[in-house]
Amino acid sequence: MELWYSEKHTEDVKFSIKVNNHLFTGQSDFQRVDVFESDEFGKFLTLDGLMMVTEKDEFIYHDMICHVPMATNPNIKNVLVIGGGDGGTVRELTRYPSIEKIHMVEIDKMVVDVSREFLPITSSKLDDTRVTLFYEDGIEFVKNKPNTYDLILVDSTDPIGPGEGLFTREFYRNCFEALTEEGILVNQNESPYYEGDAREMIRASQKVKEIFPIAKVYQFHMPTYPSGHWLFGFASKKYDPIKDFNPSKWEEFGLKTKYYNTDIHVGSFMLPTYVKEMIESGTC
Amino acid sequence: MELWYSEKHTEDVKFSIKVNNHLFTGQSDFQRVDVFESDEFGKFLTLDGLMMVTEKDEFIYHDMICHVPMATNPNIKNVLVIGGGDGGTVRELTRYPSIEKIHMVEIDKMVVDVSREFLPITSSKLDDTRVTLFYEDGIEFVKNKPNTYDLILVDSTDPIGPGEGLFTREFYRNCFEALTEEGILVNQNESPYYEGDAREMIRASQKVKEIFPIAKVYQFHMPTYPSGHWLFGFASKKYDPIKDFNPSKWEEFGLKTKYYNTDIHVGSFMLPTYVKEMIESGTC
Structure with missing residues (x-):
């Protein structure tokens, strides 16, 4: 069989x-x-x-969601993770001794429980003393938290089902308010390749761009996601991920990573022409 | 049904x-x-x-096999394409008025005939006056052609079946001899993700590196190939694809491309750590 x-x-x-x-x-x-x-x-x-x-390729996604913002501003202390119930994003964050507080808001406790049982590879650091878990709706959680986080990572599903509200203008606006003046938002930004994904990719990019003075997308090779071509959004009130990037400061952390490095940090923001044009024109 | x-x-x-x-x-x-x-x-x-x-994503492969070497040395005049029976690689080459002669050696005439009939999108420039088609074995063809081509593009299948001989040390050595002193070789270099592909990727990279003073690999997002993460090898007697790259000279050609641009030229050589380590260590 x-x-x-x-x-x-x-x-x-x-x-x-x-x-x-x-x-x-x-x-x-x-x-x-x-x-x-x-x-x-x-x-x-x-x-x-x-x-x-x-287990084979989670390192790619978790390297790219975490180390790109951390290398842009190595002074990040307070982090909010929205979604990310498998724990992989938190695991990467806990590798920075300089991070003081990690709030993780996952709407679905079953995802966390199941990950703890079957995926220690990602969930192993959820009990780090700096981590607090909230089993709540991330959309509600970010309301009325002004000036609280240096970094928000939106580690969400696609914009259907429970993840839908994490792709709205209002949600990104509340993230903006919840961030400090030095704040960075990284959001799961879908894929440019298949038309349905590309439409969501464009919409998310445009909404973020309306709210944040600095808003870019960066790409990575994620073989188990549709087309293998996936994007994160990078938005900030202050930091440009290229102009303000100091590779040697990140190297000082001495972290061994399997996908991320200070070259690919830069390279991941260099996008194919068709992707740039989709984002600029708003159509695919 | x-x-x-x-x-x-x-x-x-x-x-x-x-x-x-x-x-x-x-x-x-x-x-x-x-x-x-x-x-x-x-x-x-x-x-x-x-x-x-x-038809949906051929532009990615053909942009990346052709424009990366052409932008590294915009003075390329004589080109040899080995394989590439669909004609897409030749199509991109014919967009450069500065190219004087294109030899295409495809072992299998049926691939060319079928592409002419069903895939005009790729085969449309095979009758360009600068193009000569040879229905021969590329392995034999490159023997005894010393100092003949400025660029050789190996647009091959995987190293099983008719493509196998295009991944041998002897073949790469003959390509080296067939190139002028300014010559560049770009070869289909498989993928780092699945173990079988990764093994071939490492072997091809190592063989090329033994022969050429400059040898690198670069990556692109090719959704219809296994894992979507694909590589070309770039090897040269003289030109480094980054150090000798002059974006403004390529811009002067005025070519509109859908994947390639002078940013992604640079970004495509910035590889994930695990890919760099595979190539350096020779194991996956």
Whole structure:
């Protein structure tokens, strides 16, 4: 017998993985949560059937969401993570001794519980003493927290289901208010390749750009996400991720990373022409 | 009824595309040749069942194989393309009025004939007066052509079947001899992500590095290839693709490109740490 997990990247494109075990399935108040085990990717977590994290390539996503802003402003002390229930984003943050406080707001406790049980690779640092977990709606959480965080990382699902509100103008506006004057926002910014993803990519970029004086996107190779071409948004009140980037200051942290380095920090902001044009024109 | 084309990216990973029509199937002396038509990717060509080119994203591969070396040395006059039967690489080359002569050596005439019939998007410039087609084995063709070409582009399949000999030390050595003192070699260099591809990627990089004084790899996002993370090798007797790169000289050509630009030229050489380490250590 063969057991295959499939995700439809579009109506006409399917990505399938041969699995050895279906380790967990559950329906939370928000979504369906599954964990599988495979030879190629190790264990992997899906939400409503969509790939979130695999043991093989989670390092790429978590390196790029965390180290790009940290290397832009190495003085970040207080961080808010919205979503990110698998814990990988928090794990990377805890590697900086200079970070004093990490708030993680995950709406779905089941994602955290399941990650603690099956994905120690990502969840291992959720009990770091600097981390506080809130099982709340991130949209509500960021309201009325003026001038509180140096960095907000939006580690969200796609803009359907529980993640939808994390792609609204109002939410980005509240993030702006919740950030200090030195604040940086990094948000999951979808993909430029398939039309449905590209439309959300453009909308998210435009909304962020309306609110923040500095707003860019950067790209990375994420093989288990649709097309493998994924983006984060980088927005800030003060810091430009290239002009204000000081590679040697980040090197002083002495962190060993598997994807991120101070070259790719710069290279990831150098986008293909079609991606730049989509963002500028607002159409795909 | 639904008709799905599937390619196994590894034994445990499958990429599938819903197709409307199976436009062509044929067995040449070298391989099985198929053309399909789909909503998502338009028409696409496969060789021995492996994806070669789709109407949707061929521009990415052809931009990156051609414009990176041309922008490094804008004085290139004589070019040899090995493989590339769909014609997309030649199409991009013909956009440079400064190029005087393009030799294309494709072992399999069926690939060219089928591309002329079904893929005018890539094959449209094969009749440019500067182009000469040779239906020959590229491995033999480069022997005894000393000091002949300013640029050799190896637009090959994977190192199995007819493409295998295009990944050997002897072949790269013959390319070195066939290049002028200013010569540049760009070769299809596989992918760092799945283990089988990564092994070939490392081997090709190492062989080229033994022969050429300047040898690097650069990356691009190619969604229809396994993992979407693909590499070309850049090797030269004289030119470094970054140090000798003069963006404004390339801008003078006035070419409109959809993926390539003078930023991504630089960014594409900035590699993830794990890719750099694979190439340096020789293991994956």
